[in-house]
Amino acid sequence: MTKVLYSPASPYSTKVRMAAHYAGIPMESVLVDTNAAPAELINANPLGKIPTLILDDGKALYDSRVITQYLNRVSGNKIFPRNAEKRLEAEQLESVADGLCDVLLTHVYERRFHPEEKIHQPWLDWQWAKAIRVLDYLNAAPPRLGKKLHGGHIALAAALAYASLRFEGKWEKGRSKLKRWQKRFEELHPELAALLPK
Ligand SMILES: N[C@@H](CCC(=O)N[C@@H](CS)C(=O)NCC(=O)O)C(=O)O
Incomplete structure (x- = not known):
């Protein structure tokens, strides 16, 4: 297997x-x-x-x-739409969600792999600004969500779960639409939500 x-x-x-x-x-x-x-x-x-x-x-x-x-x-196209325009949208959402993970992970690794005196705050601030922009962009117009999913939805659910795991209380304020999106994903897809880090 x-x-x-x-x-x-x-x-x-x-x-x-x-x-x-x-x-x-x-x-x-x-x-x-x-x-x-x-x-x-x-x-x-x-x-x-x-x-x-x-x-x-x-x-x-x-x-x-x-x-x-x-x-x-x-899987015969079970993860990305066949329609070219919709597929591009899904791939773009996956990319921005992964990019959010990249910047969050940069934060986690900067602290995990450097002694306190070597942590470079301007670098962390630079990365955090990206996270804020992505979160605001997504919160302004969260992707439509239903029973049928694509790779972009799945990537976003994974990224937000990681944000909640490592930065709980730091990303949600002023982003209630995105927070609701996260909750709705978990309600609609409990079998996938079971795989999210808690
Ligand atoms: N672009 C990669 C990123 C993978 C990645 O950075 N994974 C982390 C864990 S979340 C990792 O393996 N870190 C160990 C390392 O960088 O040595 C992907 O999409 O798979």
């Missing part, structure tokens, strides 16, 4: 696991600690990042957007 190397707090891993579940693609989830650089991960992905997918024939796939496109192909 296809394996996904993941960690429950990793938003890109959450996205991929939710997308596989949504598309009905069975997958064995293998918990890895990227900080320990385990051989199974490094041998599959020289970047040592998760998620990394390992197919039955041993082929490895990364990063998460390569994986969601792969899942879309093998």
Whole structure:
């Protein structure tokens, strides 16, 4: 069976696991600690990042957007719309949601990997400004949400769950539409919400 190397707090891993579940693609989830650089991960992905997918024939796939496109192909377009314009919209939403994860992760890593005196606050401020812009942009017009999902919705749900996990109380103020979107996603899709980090 296809394996996904993941960690429950990793938003890109959450996205991929939710997308596989949504598309009905069975997958064995293998918990890895990227900080320990385990051989199974490094041998599959020289970047040592998760998620990394390992197919039955041993082929490895990364990063998460390569994986969601792969899942879309093998599921017969269950993750991205066939219509070109709608597909571009979904891919763009996935990209901006992943970009939000990138800046949030930069914050987490700056603090995790540097001693206090080496933390560079202007760099953190620069990154945080991006997070604020993305959150405001999304809050101004949250994507339409229903039972039928695409990869952009799934990526956004994963990104907001990560924001709540690491920055609870710091991102929600003044963004009630986005907060409601997050809640509604969880109400409409409890089986996917079960994969979100809590
Ligand atoms: N662009 C990548 C980002 C993946 C990523 O940065 N994952 C983090 C965990 S959330 C990771 O593996 N970090 C370990 C490291 O950078 O060494 C993707 O979309 O998969």
